[in-house]
Amino acid sequence: MSENADNEKGNLVSMLMNPSKTLATWYLGIGLWGLFLAIMNMIGLVHPESRISWGNLLTFEMLGSSALGTKADAPFFVFGDLIFIAMCAGLIFLGIKALAADQEYMEDWFKGLVQSDSWKDLGGREDGNTNAVIGTWAIALGFGFYLVWGVLYMSWVDPGVYAVSIVGIGAGMALRNLADAEEDVE
Numbered sequence: 001m002s003e004n005a006d007n008e009k010g011n012l013v014s015m016l017m018n019p020s021k022t023l024a025t026w027y028l029g030i031g032l033w034g035l036f037l038a039i040m041n042m043i044g045l046v047h048p049e050s051r052i053s054w055g056n057l058l059t060f061e062m063l064g065s066s067a068l069g070t071k072a073d074a075p076f077f078v079f080g081d082l083i084f085i086a087m088c089a090g091l092i093f094l095g096i097k098a099l100a101a102d103q104e105y106m107e108d109w110f111k112g113l114v115q116s117d118s119w120k121d122l123g124g125r126e127d128g129n130t131n132a133v134i135g136t137w138a139i140a141l142g143f144g145f146y147l148v149w150g151v152l153y154m155s156w157v158d159p160g161v162y163a164v165s166i167v168g169i170g171a172g173m174a175l176r177n178l179a180d181a182e183e184d185v186e
Helices: 004-015 019-041 054-058 080-101 103-115 117-123 130-153 159-185
Strands: 051-052 068-070
Touching: 004 103, 019 051, 019 103, 054 068, 054 080, 117 130, 130 159
Parallel strands: none
Antiparallel strands: 051 068
């Protein structure tokens, strides 16, 4: 019985440490986003009045103090920043390592960021697939809302902004996947 549990645990650790290409892409995106937030926090631009304690934020304040401290008495760099940056760097490393294992895929992945068919869907589609067009616009508007709100109101970690953004991004991803599934059926 314990041998099966050890095998399952080993498989989970192996899956997380050697991610698939899809998981590697998520690792890279989340790692870069976290690194961006860590830098913005250190220079005091992540929130209009507060500095974030990443340890308290990620543990839902179980460590005892508040996740948001005032900017006036907050140091530029604390140990929690180092841990958070190391976690983000680890995700970036694992993502790049998995993507770089296949050089041809890595080149196609970078080209896909710029030359993706999804970008073309912002202008409409000749085949009339509105799911792809609406999905692409929903993703663009979700990310756009997050970026514009963050720049205008210096509120990069606001749960309300995340809630609004994720609706557009999630609905857009669902519609894009639906459009891809419809194309596969035809």
